[in-house]
Amino acid sequence: MDPGLLYDLSMNDYLNFLCVSGYNQTLLKAFSGAHYRCPDIINIMDFNYPTMTIPKLYGSVSLTRRVKNVGSPGTYRASLRVSAGLSISVKPNVLKFDKIGEEKSYKLTVEVTSPGDDEAFGGITWSDGKHYVRSPIVVGGVRGVFHVLDKTQFIDLGKLHQQLNLEVRRKRRSKALSQIAFVGVLCQGGTVDCMK
Structure with missing residues (x-):
């Protein structure tokens, strides 16, 4: 062979x-x-x-x-x-x-x-x-596209995600709307350590 x-x-x-x-x-x-x-x-x-x-x-x-x-x-x-x-x-x-x-x-x-x-x-x-x-x-x-955010933007995006989930649950909209994926968003510095 x-x-x-x-x-x-x-x-x-x-x-x-x-x-x-x-x-x-x-x-x-x-x-x-x-x-x-x-x-x-x-x-x-x-x-x-x-x-x-x-x-x-x-x-x-x-x-x-x-x-x-x-x-x-x-x-x-x-x-x-x-x-x-x-x-x-x-x-x-x-x-x-x-x-x-x-x-x-x-x-x-x-x-x-x-x-x-x-x-x-x-x-x-x-x-x-x-x-x-x-x-x-x-x-x-x-x-x-993969987006890179600074620490403040990353935290704000997380808060927005929580608000959207609450709003969706309240209005009993489709389950798909509550599953907004933020994979593809990376905190500048490369890790979720930016959250600390």
Whole structure:
């Protein structure tokens, strides 16, 4: 079997995945055999897995992947499959491998072009003419723009949300109106710590 390229995972990749999943130091040590300090910032989107899943997309997101050459030296070119509502780009779009075991990284950027609630699908294929290394891309919902608010705006938005919910309950309007989603609104600074 000669796949050409593969998405290799290191022990640190697995441990970082466990960190994001909420595993504590005791459990991490059981897997690694030693103390492992979780990085301060981990982007689960960069888990080096061939399938790329974006639960909900607001604006755009970039994912980084690493591929390893397990075949003969060669040059692989990227081709993209994109569904309606998305724009996908890759940099670099050509990967040149000079030897077996060589690794190269690429960055894939997925962007909303037409918001909607439906899932969207796409894919990237790396090929040297002999090998075709395919990776599907799944987006759980194409939502539009991601807004960044300062602390005051974020708190005001939370108060407005509470008022709307009370008003909806009083008037017995449709349940859908009471479920106003503020996912896609981020407090400047990146976390809900802005609420403190």
